[in-house]
Amino acid sequence: MGNIIExxxxxxxxxxxxVLYDLDFEAPDEAVTVIVGPNGVGKTTLLKAIMGLVTIYxxxxxFQGKDITKMPPxxxxxxxxxxxxxxxxxxxxxxxxxxxxxxxYIVKDQSKIEEKLEMIFTLFPKLKGFLxxxxxxxxxxxxxxxxxxxxxxxxxxVMLVDEPTAGLMxxxxxxxxxxxxxxxxxxxxxxxxxxxxxxxALQVGDYAYMMRHGRFIFKGTAKELLNHPxxxxxxxxxxxxxxxxxxxx
Numbered sequence: 001m002g003n004i005i006e007x008x009x010x011x012x013x014x015x016x017x018x019v020l021y022d023l024d025f026e027a028p029d030e031a032v033t034v035i036v037g038p039n040g041v042g043k044t045t046l047l048k049a050i051m052g053l054v055t056i057y058x059x060x061x062x063f064q065g066k067d068i069t070k071m072p073p074x075x076x077x078x079x080x081x082x083x084x085x086x087x088x089x090x091x092x093x094x095x096x097x098x099x100x101x102x103x104x105y106i107v108k109d110q111s112k113i114e115e116k117l118e119m120i121f122t123l124f125p126k127l128k129g130f131l132x133x134x135x136x137x138x139x140x141x142x143x144x145x146x147x148x149x150x151x152x153x154x155x156x157x158v159m160l161v162d163e164p165t166a167g168l169m170x171x172x173x174x175x176x177x178x179x180x181x182x183x184x185x186x187x188x189x190x191x192x193x194x195x196x197x198x199x200x201a202l203q204v205g206d207y208a209y210m211m212r213h214g215r216f217i218f219k220g221t222a223k224e225l226l227n228h229p230x231x232x233x234x235x236x237x238x239x240x241x242x243x244x245x246x247x248x249x
Contacts, residue, residue, distance in 0.1 A: 002065075004029050004158045004190045005050060005081075010059035012049040018057070019045045021214045027158065027207075032184050032191045034205035034222055036198040038235060042214040043194040044086065047160045050192075051083050052076055064157070078106060082156030086163040089147035092136030096127055096146055099135050103150035112155055120149045123183055141172040145179065152183070158190045165197055173197065177204050198235055202226040210234055 005027040013019040019042045027033040035043050048054045050061060052073040061069045068076060077083070091099050100120075104113050121128045124145040130138065135146055144164050151159055164180065165173040181204040184191050195201035202208055205222035217234060218225055225231065 002029050003027060003062075004064060005192065006062040007046075007049070008060045008062070010046075010049060010061065011057040012045060012054050012059075013057065014045075014054055019054075019214050020049060023059070023214075023216060025209065025216075027190060027192050029190050030188045031206040032181070032193060032204060032222075034201045034208045035192065035194045035211060036196070036201055036208065036225075036235070037211035039196060041211040043211055044162050045214075046211075047083065047162050047192065047194055050076075050160060051081065077154070080155075080157030082151040082154055082159045084147050084151050084159065084161045084164070086166055090135045090143055090150065092134070094135055095132050096135055096138070097131040099146055099150055100153055104153045107154060113153060116153045116155060119187065120152055123152075123179065123186065124149060139172075140168045141175055144168070144176050148179070148183070152187075152189075156189065158192065161191060161193045163194055163196065165195065165200065173200060177201070180204055198231070199226065 003026045005025070007023050007025040010020055010023040010025070011018065023046065025046065035046065037043055045054055049056060052071060056069060059069075060067055063076070063079065063081060091102060094102065100117070107113050126142060127145060127149060130142070135143065138146060148164075161180070164176050168176060177200050180191065180193065183189065193201055193205065202222045202225055208218070208220060208222040208225040209216050210218040210225060218228070228234065
């Protein structure tokens with residue numbers, strides 16, 4: 001198993017505001033890699049760095065072994081990096097069908113679009129009945145399904161997902177997380193999932209990182225972190241346990 005995304009010694013931030021410090025990160029092929037930690041520790045910034053949306057001070061970013069550190073964001077989309085941001089991930093005034101068509105604008109092969117639509121409606125049968133509804137009328141969970149579908153229809157090679165359960169009721173959190181696991185198993189698509197709800201995320205992940213203050217304080221399998229005796233203390237910053245190793249089962 002290789003790595004779909006890697007960073008080496010990555011330092012990044014927003015202009016003069018340094019957020020990420022010397023990050024070595026690996027997201028294996030055909031796996032769900034989870035990045036957890038409280039708000040404001042740099043999780044979203046790491047996804048934005050992979051997408052080319054923040055300032056890179058030093059270090060490298062690789063996609064399938066190719067150095068993409070200086071590649072523009074739109075080119076990263078074209079080579080197969082799909083990004084689902086936490087907010088602004090659908091067009092509320094457009095219908096569900098119009099959202100899907102907008103998302104598929106870079107796909108030239110109509111048969112590929114039809115193939116992805118079939119998969120999307122298998123994963124999210126509800127959406128098929130909502131095609132002519134305005135996206136802004138959907139529930140929180142349904143909007144997340146649409147946002148995920150808008151990434152999937154582009155036929156990405158990896159999917160970056162930022163806080164998909166933010167603002168959702170507990171029942172919807174379970175549903176959304178279940179769907180992510182189902183999608184990963186059905187498609188084999190590698191996913192990098194950023195989440196504040198650590199336990200929920202770790203239950204669907206294969207590999208995991210925990211972040212504090214722009215650095216990794218844990219790296220291993222999701223099962224290891226979920227069962228770690230100091231998970232809560234690590235999350236809250238009461239202790240910092242550095243177990244920076246990768247154990248691939």
